[in-house]
Amino acid sequence: MLEDQSDEVEEKLSEAEKFDAWKRRAEAIVELREAQEDMLNEESRRWEDWIVDDSPRELNGNGGGIGNRSGGEESEFDPSDLVPRNDFVQSVKEMVLGKDDEDLLYEDRVFRFASLNSAKYLAVLILIPWVLDFAVHDYVLMPFLDRYVKTVPLAAEMLDVRKDQKLEMVKELRKEKARLRLEVEMGVAPPLSDDEVWLELRHKALELQDEWRLENRTAFANIWSDMVFGISLFLLLYFNQNKVALLKFTGYKILNNVTDTGKAFMIILITDIFLGYHSESGWETLLEVFVEHYGLQVDPSTITIFVCFVPVVIDACVKLWVCSNLDSLSFYSIVVITSLPDVCNCLL
Numbered sequence: 001m002l003e004d005q006s007d008e009v010e011e012k013l014s015e016a017e018k019f020d021a022w023k024r025r026a027e028a029i030v031e032l033r034e035a036q037e038d039m040l041n042e043e044s045r046r047w048e049d050w051i052v053d054d055s056p057r058e059l060n061g062n063g064g065g066i067g068n069r070s071g072g073e074e075s076e077f078d079p080s081d082l083v084p085r086n087d088f089v090q091s092v093k094e095m096v097l098g099k100d101d102e103d104l105l106y107e108d109r110v111f112r113f114a115s116l117n118s119a120k121y122l123a124v125l126i127l128i129p130w131v132l133d134f135a136v137h138d139y140v141l142m143p144f145l146d147r148y149v150k151t152v153p154l155a156a157e158m159l160d161v162r163k164d165q166k167l168e169m170v171k172e173l174r175k176e177k178a179r180l181r182l183e184v185e186m187g188v189a190p191p192l193s194d195d196e197v198w199l200e201l202r203h204k205a206l207e208l209q210d211e212w213r214l215e216n217r218t219a220f221a222n223i224w225s226d227m228v229f230g231i232s233l234f235l236l237l238y239f240n241q242n243k244v245a246l247l248k249f250t251g252y253k254i255l256n257n258v259t260d261t262g263k264a265f266m267i268i269l270i271t272d273i274f275l276g277y278h279s280e281s282g283w284e285t286l287l288e289v290f291v292e293h294y295g296l297q298v299d300p301s302t303i304t305i306f307v308c309f310v311p312v313v314i315d316a317c318v319k320l321w322v323c324s325n326l327d328s329l330s331f332y333s334i335v336v337i338t339s340l341p342d343v344c345n346c347l348l
Contacts, residue, residue, distance in 0.1 A: 137225035219295025
């Protein structure tokens with residue numbers, strides 16, 4: 001009777017209320033288990049001291065007692081068995097494949113509920129802004145700009161070929177002229193007169209001009225479509241605080257199940273990617289892609305100054321974080337990190 005009433009109450013609650021109730025209950029269970037673990041640790045230390053002090057006398061004595069049990073068999077109770085500890089692979093496997101509710105502990109049922117809803121919400125965060133970005137860019141902005149540059153001379157001038165792009169066109173035309181001469185010398189193409197070469201180069205120049213104008217319009221549309229992407233992502237995060245809490249909870253549980261070796265590997269990998277000796281080329285490539293995506297005119301010296309300044313600041317922040325949180329890391333993680341000379345020189 002009581003179980004039927006509790007099921008009816010749970011059905012009336014929303015998902016957010018269920019999660020809040022489950023989370024409070026899980027925290028209470030964890031606190032209770034930690035208190036029990038502390039008491040069991042203290043009690044086990046007392047029994048260990050008693051066994052170490054009294055076992056030789058009892059084993060040599062004639063009386064029947066604890067010392068006469070099972071000869072050399074030892075039974076140790078590990079309080080850590082009370083707390084379920086799943087590794088990272090097992091947690092992901094159970095999250096994807098699922099597990100029977102009867103075999104799951106209460107914390108595992110909460111984690112499965114949070115992980116499933118977090119996966120759905122993460123898919124929404126990726127798909128909806130991306131679809132809006134694609135639709136606004138290709139079906140709204142690009143057709144509008146194609147018509148706008150034909151009717152407004154100022155817009156056509158603003159999105160016309162820039163000076164640096166004209167220099168790139170000159171390089172391409174020189175390559176085209178050299179290609180035509182090479183084909184004539186090899187006998188692949190018939191000899192061309194000066195007028196025919198001029199017509200070929202003019203056709204190539206007009207083709208390059210259209211390509212650069214289209215690229216400028218695409219870069220201008222990228223600015224506004226990415227703004228739509230950012231606004232839609234912000235709205236999805238702002239109006240779904242419960243889903244964000246579920247996402248944070250799932251991420252915390254997954255990172256908490258990573259082994260000490262995995263945590264040390266993640267720290268080493270991230271610092272080596274962003275702060276390693278080869279990171280300068282990666283930063284320059286990333287900035288070039290960013291500048292090309294938005295069609296910005298940036299001097300190469302500006303990129304060099306940025307690469308020389310920003311990674312140094314990130315390096316200082318990472319060193320500060322590692323030094324301030326070194327005590328909070330596990331002992332094995334500290335040993336792994338400090339045992340590598342390159343990492344010690346990079347971080348510490």
